[in-house]
Amino acid sequence: MPSVRMTQITALVLRAVVSGHQYGFDIMEACGMPSGTVYPALRRLEKAGLLGSGWENEAKAHAAGRPRRRTYHLTGKGRRELAAAEAKLEEMRQLLGQFGSEPKKA
Amino acid sequence: MLIKSWIRSIAILVPLEYRRDWIEEWEAELASASHKKLRHAVGALPDAWYLCREGWTMEGLIRDARMALKGLVRRPVFTAIAGLTLAIGIGANTAIFSVVDGVLLNPLPYPESEELVSANHVAPALNLFLVPHSEGTYLHYSEHFRSLESLAIFGEETINLITDGDPQRLRAARVSQPIFEVLGVPPMLGRGFAEGEDELGAEPVAVLSYGLWRQTFGGDASILGRLVEMSGVQRRVIGVMPEGFEIPDEVSVWIPLEIDRADPEMGSLGLIGLGRLAPDATIAMAQAEMRDLMFQLSDENPDDFGRALIEQAGLAPDVKPLKELYVEEVKQTLWILLGTVGFVLLIACANVANLFLVRAEGRQREQALKTALGANRADIMRQYLSESVLLAAASGALGLFLAYLGVKGLLAAAPVTVPRSEEIGIDGTVLLFTATISLASGLLFGIFPALASAGRDLSKTLKDGGKSSTSGRDRHRVRSVLVVAQVALALVLLVGSGLMARSFWALSNVEPGFDSSDRLTFRIALPEPEWPEAEGVLQFQRQFLERLGAIAGVQNAALISAVPLVKFKTASPMESEENPVPEGGLGPLVDRRTVSPGAFAALGIDLVEGRDFTWGDSEEGIRNLIVSQTLARTFWPEAGSVVGRRIRQQGDTTAYWNVIGVAEDVHFERLTEENGPLAYFPAVNLGPSSPAVTRSVAVVLHTGADPLGFVGAAREALREVGPRLPMVEPRTLESIERDALSATSFTVVLLGIASAIALVLGMVGIYGVISFVVSRRSQEIGVRMALGAPAVTVLRSVVGQGMKMTGVGIVVGLLGAWGVSNVIVSLLYDVSGTDPLTYVTTALVLALVALIAAWIPARRASKIDPVEALRYE
Numbered sequence: 001m002p003s004v005r006m007t008q009i010t011a012l013v014l015r016a017v018v019s020g021h022q023y024g025f026d027i028m029e030a031c032g033m034p035s036g037t038v039y040p041a042l043r044r045l046e047k048a049g050l051l052g053s054g055w056e057n058e059a060k061a062h063a064a065g066r067p068r069r070r071t072y073h074l075t076g077k078g079r080r081e082l083a084a085a086e087a088k089l090e091e092m093r094q095l096l097g098q099f100g101s102e103p104k105k106a
Numbered sequence: 107m108l109i110k111s112w113i114r115s116i117a118i119l120v121p122l123e124y125r126r127d128w129i130e131e132w133e134a135e136l137a138s139a140s141h142k143k144l145r146h147a148v149g150a151l152p153d154a155w156y157l158c159r160e161g162w163t164m165e166g167l168i169r170d171a172r173m174a175l176k177g178l179v180r181r182p183v184f185t186a187i188a189g190l191t192l193a194i195g196i197g198a199n200t201a202i203f204s205v206v207d208g209v210l211l212n213p214l215p216y217p218e219s220e221e222l223v224s225a226n227h228v229a230p231a232l233n234l235f236l237v238p239h240s241e242g243t244y245l246h247y248s249e250h251f252r253s254l255e256s257l258a259i260f261g262e263e264t265i266n267l268i269t270d271g272d273p274q275r276l277r278a279a280r281v282s283q284p285i286f287e288v289l290g291v292p293p294m295l296g297r298g299f300a301e302g303e304d305e306l307g308a309e310p311v312a313v314l315s316y317g318l319w320r321q322t323f324g325g326d327a328s329i330l331g332r333l334v335e336m337s338g339v340q341r342r343v344i345g346v347m348p349e350g351f352e353i354p355d356e357v358s359v360w361i362p363l364e365i366d367r368a369d370p371e372m373g374s375l376g377l378i379g380l381g382r383l384a385p386d387a388t389i390a391m392a393q394a395e396m397r398d399l400m401f402q403l404s405d406e407n408p409d410d411f412g413r414a415l416i417e418q419a420g421l422a423p424d425v426k427p428l429k430e431l432y433v434e435e436v437k438q439t440l441w442i443l444l445g446t447v448g449f450v451l452l453i454a455c456a457n458v459a460n461l462f463l464v465r466a467e468g469r470q471r472e473q474a475l476k477t478a479l480g481a482n483r484a485d486i487m488r489q490y491l492s493e494s495v496l497l498a499a500a501s502g503a504l505g506l507f508l509a510y511l512g513v514k515g516l517l518a519a520a521p522v523t524v525p526r527s528e529e530i531g532i533d534g535t536v537l538l539f540t541a542t543i544s545l546a547s548g549l550l551f552g553i554f555p556a557l558a559s560a561g562r563d564l565s566k567t568l569k570d571g572g573k574s575s576t577s578g579r580d581r582h583r584v585r586s587v588l589v590v591a592q593v594a595l596a597l598v599l600l601v602g603s604g605l606m607a608r609s610f611w612a613l614s615n616v617e618p619g620f621d622s623s624d625r626l627t628f629r630i631a632l633p634e635p636e637w638p639e640a641e642g643v644l645q646f647q648r649q650f651l652e653r654l655g656a657i658a659g660v661q662n663a664a665l666i667s668a669v670p671l672v673k674f675k676t677a678s679p680m681e682s683e684e685n686p687v688p689e690g691g692l693g694p695l696v697d698r699r700t701v702s703p704g705a706f707a708a709l710g711i712d713l714v715e716g717r718d719f720t721w722g723d724s725e726e727g728i729r730n731l732i733v734s735q736t737l738a739r740t741f742w743p744e745a746g747s748v749v750g751r752r753i754r755q756q757g758d759t760t761a762y763w764n765v766i767g768v769a770e771d772v773h774f775e776r777l778t779e780e781n782g783p784l785a786y787f788p789a790v791n792l793g794p795s796s797p798a799v800t801r802s803v804a805v806v807l808h809t810g811a812d813p814l815g816f817v818g819a820a821r822e823a824l825r826e827v828g829p830r831l832p833m834v835e836p837r838t839l840e841s842i843e844r845d846a847l848s849a850t851s852f853t854v855v856l857l858g859i860a861s862a863i864a865l866v867l868g869m870v871g872i873y874g875v876i877s878f879v880v881s882r883r884s885q886e887i888g889v890r891m892a893l894g895a896p897a898v899t900v901l902r903s904v905v906g907q908g909m910k911m912t913g914v915g916i917v918v919g920l921l922g923a924w925g926v927s928n929v930i931v932s933l934l935y936d937v938s939g940t941d942p943l944t945y946v947t948t949a950l951v952l953a954l955v956a957l958i959a960a961w962i963p964a965r966r967a968s969k970i971d972p973v974e975a976l977r978y979e
Contacts, residue, residue, distance in 0.1 A: 025135045025146065035149025040156040047160070067134040070127075 006085045009033065009041045010050075014074065014082045017051065022071040042072065050078035109136055109147050116151055119158040122485060128157070174493040184465060188458045189501045191870075192547060194863060195454030196498075196505030198447040200532075200540045201512040206440050207539070208530035214429050215350065215529075217290035221383045222428040225257060225396060227375070231420030232695055236431075239379045241365045242372035242410070244282060246403045247379070253387035253395045258285040259363070259377035262354055264802065266633055266832055268335040269322055275631070275834040276318065278336070278359040280377075285360070286313075288382050289353065295319075296330045296345030304362035311362065312341040316349040318358040336361070338635030350528075354378075372410040380428055389425050396423035414690030432526060438932055439853055445929070446599060446860045451547060453595050453867045456588045459551035460871055462494065463585055464878050466555040487556040494552025495545065502544030506532065509540070519852070554584055585875050586911050593915025593952065594922055596861070596868035600948040601923035603857035605934055608944060610854045612936035613847055619772035619781075620670050621710025625839035626813035627669050630824065630831050631802035640799045644724055644790040646827060647702055647803075653823040654807060657816065662808040664708035665789050667700040669804045669839060670774045671846040679756040680785070682741040693756040694740050697774065697782055700789045700800040706732075706769060708806040709839075716749040716767030719788055723766075726792040732767040737783035753785070760794075763787075777846050778935050806839070813838045853933060865955060872959040876908045880967040892972035901961075901968040908960025909953070916949050 009031070016030035028038040045051040052075045061068040074082070113132050120128045132150050136143055178185045213219045225247070227237040239247070239259050248257040260281040267274045279285075286298040293313060302308055312334065314323070323329045333340045341361065363377075383392060400423055404411045415421070430437075473486055510532055517527055637643050647665060654663035668674035679693035687693040703719045706712070714735060723730045731753070733741075738748045745751070752762035763785075771781040789800045809816050817836045824833055880887075887900055927939030937944070 023135065023138070024131065025139050028146070035146045036152035037149070039149055039153035043153070043156055043160070061134075066138050067130070069134045069138060070131040 006081065009037060010045055011082070011085055011089075013038060013041050013045060014050065014078060014085075017072055017074050017078075018082065022073065023069045024072070027072065045078070046072070049075055050081055051075065109143060112147055113150055116154045119154040121157060121160070124157060128154070170488060170492040171496055173489065174496040177489075177493050178497060181465070184461060185497065188461050189497055189504065191454045191457050191867065192498060192501035192544075193504035193508060195447075195451035196502050196540060196544055196547065197508030197512060198505075198860070198863075199444075199451050199543055200505055200509035200536060201516060202440070202444050202447045203539050204509060204513055204532055204536045205516065205530050206444050207533070207535050209433055209526050210429075210437060210440060211535070212526075212529050218382075219428070221255075222289070223254070223381050223383060223389060223392060223425050224428050224431040225254065225379045225381045225392065225423070225425045227400075227421055228424045229419035229421045231418060234419075236378075236424075237375050237419075237421065239377045240370070240372050240375050241363065241377070242370040242407070243375070243403060244377060244379065245365065245367065245370050246406075247396065247399055248282075250399050250402075251381070251392075251395065253384055253392040254381040255384040255387075256284050256288045257379060257381040258282045258288045259379045260285060260354060261363075261377045262357070264629075264631060264834065265337040265359065265361075266631060266830070267322070267359070268830060271322070273830050273832040274322065275629075275832040276358040277354075277356055278361055279354055279357045280363050281360050282363055282365070282377075285380075286347075288380060289351075290382070291348065291351050293345035294348040295327055296343070298345055299360075299362050304365055306364045306366040308362070308364070310339050310341040311344045312336060313345040313347060313360040314343060315347055315352065315358045315360075319346045337631070338633030372407055378431070380431075389427070393423055393425040396425060399423075408690075412690045415692050418692040442602075442930060442933065443853070443856055443860075446602065446857060449595050449599050450860050450863050450867075451543065453592050453864050453871075455547045455551040456592045456595075457867050457871050457874075458494075458497075458547075459554040460585055460588050460874055462490070462551060462555040463588075464874065466490075467878075490556035491549065491552045494555075495548035498544045498548025498551075502540055505544070506537070506540050519855075554588070585878075589871050589875050589911045590915040590918060592868045592871045593912050593956065594919035596864040597916055597919025597948060597952050598923045598926065599857070599861040599864045600952060601919075601927075601945055602930055603854070603861040604944040604948045605927075605930060605937055605939065605941060606850070606854045606857050608937045608941065609933070609935040610847070610850050613777055613850055616773065616777045618670065618777060618843065619711060619770055620839075622839035622843045624809050624811070624813055625709070626807040626809055626816050626820065626836060627804050627839055627842070628817075628820070628836035629802065629804050629834040630828070631834075632828070632831070634801065636830075637801070640790055640792050643799050643801060644721075644792065647789060648721060650805075650823065650827045651702060651704070653826060654805070654820060657807075657819045657823065659810045660807050660816065661810060662704050662708035662806075664705035664806050665702035665800075665803040666705050666709070666806060667698075667789070667800050667803055668774075669709070669806060669842065670772055671776065671842050672804075674774075677782070680741075680753055680783075681756045683752040683754075683762055685741065687756050694783055696737060697784045698787060699774070699784065700787045700803075701732075702789045702803075705786075705806065708808045709772075710808070711772055712770045714768050714770055715747060716765070718767060719786075724788045724790045724792055729761055729763045729791070729793065730766045730788070731763040732769055732786040733765050734769055734781065734784040734786075735771050736781045737785060738765075738768050740783045813840075850933070850935070865952070868952070869955050869959045872908055872912065872956050873962060875911070876904065876960045877963040877966075879907060880904060880963045884967070884970055887967050887970050888972040888974070891970065897968035900970075901964050904964035904967050905957065905960045908956060908964070912953060912956035912960075916952060919952075920945055920949060 012031045012033070013027060016027045019030070021027045021030045024039065024042065025035070027042070028035050031038055042051065046053055051072050053070055053072050056068050056071050058068045110133065113129060113136070117125050117129050132147075132153075136147055139146055214222060216222060226239065228235050229237045241259075244257070244259045251257055258281060260279045263278050263280055265276055265278045267276050281299070281304070283299045283301060283304040286292060292298060294316065296313075298313065299311070303311060314329070319325060319329065329343050330345070332343055334343055335341075336359065347360070381392075383389070400416070400421070401413075404413050404416055476486065513530060513532070517530065632643055632646060637646060651663050651665070654660060667676075677695040677697045679687065680696045681687045681693040701719065703721055703723075706718055713732070716732070719730070719732065722728065733748065733753070738745070741753060742748050742751060748765050748768060751765045753765065754762045769786065772784070773779065773781065774784065775782075789803060791798050805820070807813065807816055807820060814836070817833075820836070821833050824831055883904075891897070891900065923945065924940055931939040
């Protein structure tokens with residue numbers, strides 16, 4: 001399975017999915033990015049196996065009076081990679097924090 | 107609604123297997139979005155584009171290729187015909203391109219070869235396009251030139267090499283000292299020439315070529331420092347050049363010039379100059395500087411190199427890339443050949459495009475079905491293009507193989523004079539070229555059926571069983587255009603080869619002025635150290651000719667400085683007694699040959715007035731010469747008889763020469779050239795005159811039977827009078843004459859082959875289209891015949907359709923041929939580039955061929971059984 005380079009956008013999309021947004025447009029709104037940016041990222045993540053997708057229950061959609069929507073969810077691999085990326089981010093933050101605590105020059 | 111159709115239209119970009127889901131997803135999202143729907147919908151485009159690009163993955167390409175391969179394999183005959191047609195086109199192009207690449211495009215095999223220039227002169231007013239240097243001009247230029255880092259000169263000569271084995275006759279170069287530095291190639295063994303070694307009185311030295319060193323001296327490094335006898339001079343071998351270093355061509359030994367620096371020879375301009383540009387200097391700068399230097403030289407030497415002479419000759423410096431010195435003569439022929447095979451490839455593409463179009467007819471249902479299953483135009487085009495590109499790639503590989511064989515054959519058949527032929531081969535550039543033209547032709551012939559099928563209303567096709575009449579007519583138009591293009595291209599080639607054939611015919615009918623049948627010729631050279639005196643040379647010549655004349659079957663034996671049609675130009679200005687050239691002027695340039703008595707009879711040249719030389723004409727104090735008819739006309743246009751008139755070298759104040767005879771004009775330089783004035787001097791003249799002694803001569807034997815049968819006897823005769831003299835290049839005069847025709851005949855043959863291929867392909871094209879039309883129209887024809895139309899009417903109608911296309915093609919082709927005729931003019935002889943006879947004849951030939959191609963299917967049509975044809979419905 002091809003791997004994916006973790007960027008700001010992919011990390012944001014993964015976070016949005018983890019925090020419960022499952023439809024494409026919901027993810028888009030959660031990220032605060034335009035659809036033309038979010039969708040290709042979704043495709044990349046799905047191709048890399050970090051995201052999985054499916055269709056919501058048709059009856060449920062009908063009941064709500066709308067066509068069924070595509071849903072996205074995190075795979076095990078997605079979870080691991082997101083965790084790794086966040087750990088790295090945390091490390092970075094701490095490193096930056098050390099710099100930040102140094103006394104500024106007058 | 108607007109949003110929905112937007113999504114549907116950009117869905118075309120999305121690969122088929124995702125398309126349905128993609129549309130559903132976007133439509134559902136947009137339906138559930140509460141606001142900014144339009145803005146969100148815009149994002150579908152980058153998404154679709156992303157998926158489209160993803161579709162072009164390696165797997166996707168492989169899948170396309172596999173599908174294409176299936177399609178091709180399923181129709182082996184179609185694939186074989188189309189593939190072979192293309193392979194011939196691509197192969198021909200690759201072959202010719204590899205020659206062009208090797209000869210014209212590859213850099214010379216010297217370090218920083220782009221800095222190397224030929225620095226010589228031209229004299230357009232005298233029709234001379236290479237006027238090289240004398241020792242004097244060379245010293246002047248090389249001393250002052252600043253835009254050239256270095257300058258060297260070389261002349262060619264032949265020497266007798268005496269070793270333990272047989273004496274050998276070798277091509278040698280007389281060079282100025284820095285020749286190897288200019289070219290940037292140091293000797294492989296030993297050293298090059300040292301400063302001062304090219305001066306008069308320096309110790310005689312020599313540098314050997316790799317080939318000579320290996321073959322004659324067994325590759326023995328101890329040759330360095332040894333003395334070797336060359337043309338009677340003991341020369342010390344100082345170096346051996348690396349393998350492949352040959353400048354000038356096929357030279358075996360380099361020996362230094364003997365320049366008298368105190369009083370250099372100024373007037374005899376026979377040494378070719380080559381130089382290396384200084385850093386930051388350009389050819390234009392060198393040219394400008396050389397011009398200034400030339401005038402400066404003229405001011406310093408008003409007697410030998412006066413301004414008036416420069417003006418009359420139109421003398422001007424000519425600095426150009428060194429490569430051009432070599433390839434000038436073949437350059438144009440090669441580009442024309444490349445253009446020709448380019449045409450052949452275009453015709454082949456048109457043919458294959460037609461084949462594909464015909465095949466596409468049979469696949470209408472298959473495509474309609476695919477479309478119904480969701481395939482779009484792009485998919486179908488992609489399928490067509492992948493088939494055509496795959497076919498082109500396979501044909502390219504086959505073509506490359508054909509070219510590899512072809513180039514070998516081509517070089518074997520080519521006149522020996524293709525320069526730099528060792529550079530010709532299939533290298534990276536050639537491979538790239540082949541790959542490019544294969545891909546380009548694949549796209550070119552693939553685009554027609556792709557466009558034709560994409561532009562069709564497929565639902566209609568499904569409905570009427572694949573026989574949609576409207577779309578048929580559209581595609582028929584495409585095919586007709588292709589046929590017209592084929593006919594037009596083929597005609598341009600036919601006209602070209604027709605013109606070349608007429609030139610060849612005219613050339614072979616040129617009256618050369620001499621008789622080449624049953625004549626043997628070879629060269630000998632008497633080294634000056636062994637025959638220092640003119641008397642000795644004269645005695646040798648008499649003795650040798652007597653021996654040769656005594657051979658049974660030899661009718662005449664004589665000597666001449668160079669036989670006709672062999673490169674040998676020694677023109678110098680002359681003046682007649684009546685009409686001396688004014689101070690600073692330039693008399694007519696007269697080419698010259700020195701001959702022994704009997705030379706005119708031996709060469710079959712008629713004397714139109716006066717008498718031949720006798721040995722008495724060589725005596726001291728006697729100055730007799732024989733002139734050509736053109737010379738007589740040039741100097742004494744009014745005179746009836748010119749015997750007894752007097753003429754001399756311009757500026758030679760010692761004496762005039764008396765005309766004792768007039769010989770008919772002979773094409774000495776080349777068959778295509780106008781005869782210039784020519785003077786014959788005795789091969790030896792014992793007086794203090796010039797020319798006095800000719801040491802290097804051609805022997806001509808007029809024999810009763812097969813001339814080559816006399817080589818042994820002639821060698822025997824030579825051994826008796828000069829045991830250490832090699833016999834050089836024994837060959838018949840006929841073979842020399844044939845070689846003179848060979849450049850033209852070579853072009854004729856290649857153009858002939860190309861146009862024959864074009865003609866056949868064009869015929870196949872017409873045949874294919876007419877056949878197809880007939881099969882389409884079989885119902886209609888059947889109905890017409892059922893209603894009583896006679897077979898002749900049907901025949902005429904079908905043939906007429908074919909001839910209409912041919913007619914348009916011929917008109918376009920004639921215009922095209924007329925348009926490009928100026929390209930070929932320089933290769934033509936005695937025929938105009940717009941020769942009406944050639945144009946009309948070739949057009950008729952093409953029309954006839956087209957008629958046959960159309961008639962065959964038409965006849966089939968006229969035999970259609972109406973009942974059968976109608977039953978099919």
